[in-house]
Amino acid sequence: EAGVTQFPSHSVIEKGQTVTLRCDPISGHDNLYWYRRVMGKEIKFLLHFVKESKQDESGMPNNRFLAERTGGTYSTLKVQPAELEDSGVYFCASSPIQGGANYGYTFGSGTRLTVV
Amino acid sequence: AQKVTQAQTEISVVEKEDVTLDCVYETRDTTYYLFWYKQPPSGELVFLIRRNSFDEQNEISGRYSWNFQKSTSSFNFTITASQVVDSAVYFCALSEPYNQGGKLIFGQGTELSVKP
Numbered sequence: 001e002a003g004v005t006q007f008p009s010h011s012v013i014e015k016g017q018t019v020t021l022r023c024d025p026i027s028g029h030d031n032l033y034w035y036r037r038v039m040g041k042e043i044k045f046l047l048h049f050v051k052e053s054k055q056d057e058s059g060m061p062n063n064r065f066l067a068e069r070t071g072g073t074y075s076t077l078k079v080q081p082a083e084l085e086d087s088g089v090y091f092c093a094s095s096p097i098q099g100g101a102n103y104g105y106t107f108g109s110g111t112r113l114t115v116v
Numbered sequence: 117a118q119k120v121t122q123a124q125t126e127i128s129v130v131e132k133e134d135v136t137l138d139c140v141y142e143t144r145d146t147t148y149y150l151f152w153y154k155q156p157p158s159g160e161l162v163f164l165i166r167r168n169s170f171d172e173q174n175e176i177s178g179r180y181s182w183n184f185q186k187s188t189s190s191f192n193f194t195i196t197a198s199q200v201v202d203s204a205v206y207f208c209a210l211s212e213p214y215n216q217g218g219k220l221i222f223g224q225g226t227e228l229s230v231k232p
């Protein structure tokens with residue numbers, strides 16, 4: 001079984017540019033979560049999809065961040081325009097049923113975003 | 117509110133020493149799960165253990181062991197005879213109940229450096 005795949009693994013962009021991160025969950029996993037770790041701080045929840053619907057987006061920092069999950073398969077997280085404080089590692093995780101953490105999350109390897 | 121505290125920001129040990137990483141959590145839920153993840157220098161999140169709130173038995177896996185004590189709301193992680201390959205950032209996390217989405221609340225992480 002393929003794991004959770006994230007693209008790209010690294011991205012370096014200039015302040016003001018746009019970046020799109022992609023996450024391919026494990027096939028059949030309805031739940032998809034985005035998290036990020038800003039340098040030296042804790043990993044923070046961004047949002048949770050159940051299929052194509054946003055179940056919880058309480059962690060999205062501001063309206064420069066837009067997440068989509070068309071068709072309930074892969075998800076994208078767009079940052080537009082990027083700011084310096086957006087630098088960090090963005091993780092995606094998927095789970096087969098509601099309440100993923102209780103039954104098993106699978107994390108991707110993350111996208112390291114650097115805004116210069 | 118749920119919270120996870122890892123008071124040790126950085127720990128440095130010499131190879132073969134034992135080391136304990138502390139984790140204290142806060143929750144009002146009676147059912148919850150606790151996790152430990154490892155983030156090596158390569159960046160991915162590696163799952164180490166999941167423990168539910170009704171199982172207070174300590175667990176041992178090779179050189180790793182975990183001590184879960186509900187009375188003190190702690191879930192500490194011990195590495196016995198540490199090795200250089202154990203160098204990483206270690207995160208403790210608490211899950212929301214499954215009917216609230218199941219997202220993870222992470223501690224700030226403990227950066228462990230094991231020197232030869």
